[in-house]
Amino acid sequence: MAEKEILPFGDPVLRKKSKPVREITPKILRILDDMVDTLYAEEGRAGLAAPQIGILRRLIVMDCGEGLIELIDPEILEMDGEQTGPEACLSFPGYTGIVKRAKYVKIKTLTRTGETVYLEGHDYLARCIQHEIDHLNGILYIDHVEEGQLYLNQSQQKADLMAALKLSWK
Template sequence: MAEKEILPFGDPVLRKKAKPVEELTPKMLKILDDLVDTLYAEDGRAGLAAPQIGILRRMVVMDCGEGLIELINPEILESQDEQIGPEACLSYPGITGIVKRANYVKIKTLTRTGETMYLEGYDYLARCIQHEIDHLNGILFIDHVADGQLYREQTREKADLMQALKLSRK
């Protein structure tokens, strides 16, 4: 187990679609452990997806305030209603954007023991699940932010990452 470097905004890996985990080998379980170590080294912020540490596999770890959740090959089965609120990302330190998401999601995922699990999330957990699954598909939270709705966390001044976003899509 080890803390890994989180890829920053603009790294092309963040725009790639992650591949499914075909078999839960010791190597795959080590990736999960590394994700957990890296997440908690960053003060246990909401979530981290494998592409954020340079590994294109469909794996996510989250702690949205109620303990660790590990997702392997997650897929959204249902989503309902909507919420609008602030989002941030470990790959975009210091930046927050206002994002519209579903307020409820139901997902199907595997556990680290290979069992199929269904998970429902409301409110903040639903937001976290959608944010992290987006990472697995090469989608970033800033793709959902309307112009003028991106801010620096410390000062609340508007941030202009739209030009950088265009560059990261190439």
Template sequence: MAEREIVPFGDPVLRKIAKPVTELTPKMLRILDDLVDTLYAEDGRAGLAAPQIGFLRRMVVMDCGEGLIELINPEILEKSGEQIGPEACLSYPGYSGIVKRADYVKVRTLTRAGESVVLEGTGYLARCIQHEIDHLDGVLFIDRIEGDQFYHEPSKQKADLLKALKLTQK
């Protein structure tokens, strides 16, 4: 297990679609462990997807305040309701934006033991799940920002969303 470097905004890997995990090999489980180590090294923030450490496979780890959740090949089965709130991203340190998401999601995923399970979440957990699955599809939270509600957190000032989007379109 090891902490990995997080891919920063502007890196084209963040715009690529991650491939499914076809077999839970020791290498895949090591990557999953590395994701966990990296997430918690960043103060246990909400979540981290494999593309954010440069590994294009459909794997996510999250801790939205209720303990570790690992998602392998997650697929959203249902979503409903609506919530609007702030989001940030480890690949965009120091920035946040206001994003609209479903308030409820139902997801089918594999466990690290290869078992298929269904996970349901509302509120913040639903937001985290959607944010991380977006990473697997090359979609970033800045793509979903409501209007121009993009902020530089240290200064609490609005940031240039169009400039941020151009940096990630390369």
């Protein structure tokens, strides 16, 4: 198990569609373990999709506040309602955008043991599921952000300013 580098916005892999997981092998389980390590190493994290670490497979790990959820070949079966709120992404550090999503989703996915399970998500969990499944389809949250609704976080602004000040002293 190892922490992996997260691909930044602009990397062409983030715009590609992921391939299904045909078989749950030790290699797939190792990728999931690496994704978990990577997710928990990041501050302010909620989810991570395999394309974000350069692997075009339909794998997601999430922790939206209620513990670890692993999704293998997830498929949205139902969506209902509407919510609008802030989203961020590990591939876009320092930015938040206002995004409209379904308030409820029901998905079908596989577990580590290959068992098919159904998961329902409401509110924040529904938002996380939709965000991460979008990654598997080469869609980024900024594709959903309405014009003028993408913001640079204050803490990032401060970090950028400090870096600029340090450079100007040299």
